[in-house]
Amino acid sequence: MVEQLIHTGERIDLVISDQEALDTVFVQEANSTLRIHLFRITKDGQPFNLNDTLHIRHDGTGCRTEIYALFLLRGTDKAALHTRVCHDKGQGTSAQIVKFILADEAQGEFFGEMTIAQDAQKVEAQQSNRNLLLSDTAVMRTRPQLEIYADDVKASHGASTGQLDESSLFYMQQRCLSREEGRRLLLRAFMADVVDTVEDEKKRQELMDAIDGII
Amino acid sequence: MHPQNKIEPRHTASFAMNTLLEIKNLHATIGGKEILKGVDLTIRAGEVHAIMGPNGAGKSTLSAVLTGNPAYIVTEGEVWLKGKNLLEMPAEQRAREGVFLSFQYPVEIPGVSMVNFMRVAVNEKRAYEGKPALSATEFLRLMREKKALVEMADKLNNRSVNEGFSGGEKKKNEIFQMAMLEPCLSILDETDSGLDIDALRIVSNGVNKLKTKENASIVITHYQRLLDYIVPDYVHVLADGRIVKTGSKELALELEEKGYEWLNN
């Protein structure tokens, strides 16, 4: 596992979309900020089989961590994400938005661990995992795990896996859109909070083009 | 599956020129339960037909079946729109042919902006009619013009489709979309429910302004009051999956007074 240090007060903004599995622990010093966008987008020809491991440790107080992850998989693609966010020091925040869109026989897995140490007071930690299954044969496994030892903290997590909303699709068809167009609009809406938060405009556009090429 | 190509008009001499919609012995089920049990209805261009009837009678089911909601199964009967077989078309093609439903419960679609949605909708319809897409300026002008028709607040357009709209705002938004798409057959399913007195007048005025000699509407309502604004040529009573009585607009008054029970005898 690679260790990367984020120095006091430093801000790091990463957009990862290559095909290398991530196996990194980020150690954050006081008042540092880490933003990570992780995109795993299916490619023609080569099926995906990736396990990403992303650990974060708050080694100083007042750290911020934002994790955004989007998995767009189809065919026999397989991908797993394991995040572990350790709030070892107080006054930190972490927010995770993890989304999987699975078509065909794709399989996705999210294991999200969060720990808040006993003297890490005033921590705010959020984790959300929402997934869309576009076929009956796609499989999603989700396992959130929270360990909270401090008492003055706010921690929340939510996970849901569902399908595209049929009543929305019909409403759009009633307004002249084909099911495919409706589906595209709903998928874009679903992905928006991960895609739109990419600050680098050029990268965001590249990602949107790659996504549009698939959906 | 549904054929995507345009369906050619049926050539029969008996098909009157101004007949817009012809429903014959329509039966439909949902979840294995028969809801429509033989509906017959003919609508000519220029007409307004009101459909009233008890809760659960199948009024919304009829709208859903006419607009091609895939949740319903047609087990018997025919529906012809301007001589084209409506039941063979997928939902979007029916919409492009000019069938519009103002939903009893409009759907909220978070993350899809009203403007974007309408742009796609209008241009899809235009493409189907062989017309070029509207330019950005033309589109915005059309939006402004149609919004004025239902006195819709500007802010609503920047929001996601129906998301967080009040009940009345959703209904207004339906009529706004109807104005944008200029349908030949509009089905208004309880568009009056949830509207305050002013909104009822505004929405009805909007509907009346959209009325032409070429188009027609089906107005589903529980209240005679709406029919003071949108005056129907016919009033039908749908009960237990069938049209059990048809009359003039006075029938609505009679129903208001006596309810539906007396029709059973």
Ligand SMILES: Nc1ncnc2c1ncn2[C@@H]1O[C@H](COP(=O)(O)OP(=O)(O)OP(=O)(O)O)[C@@H](O)[C@H]1O
């Ligand atoms: N999925 C379903 N499975 C079984 N029955 C259903 C299903 N959906 C609707 N129904 C039934 O179909 C019947 C007709 O419903 P519909 O919504 O068409 O009534 P309606 O005439 O529009 O009533 P309202 O005036 O209350 O709007 C009702 O009895 C309803 O319970």
Ligand SMILES: [Mg+2]
């Ligand atoms: Mg109804």
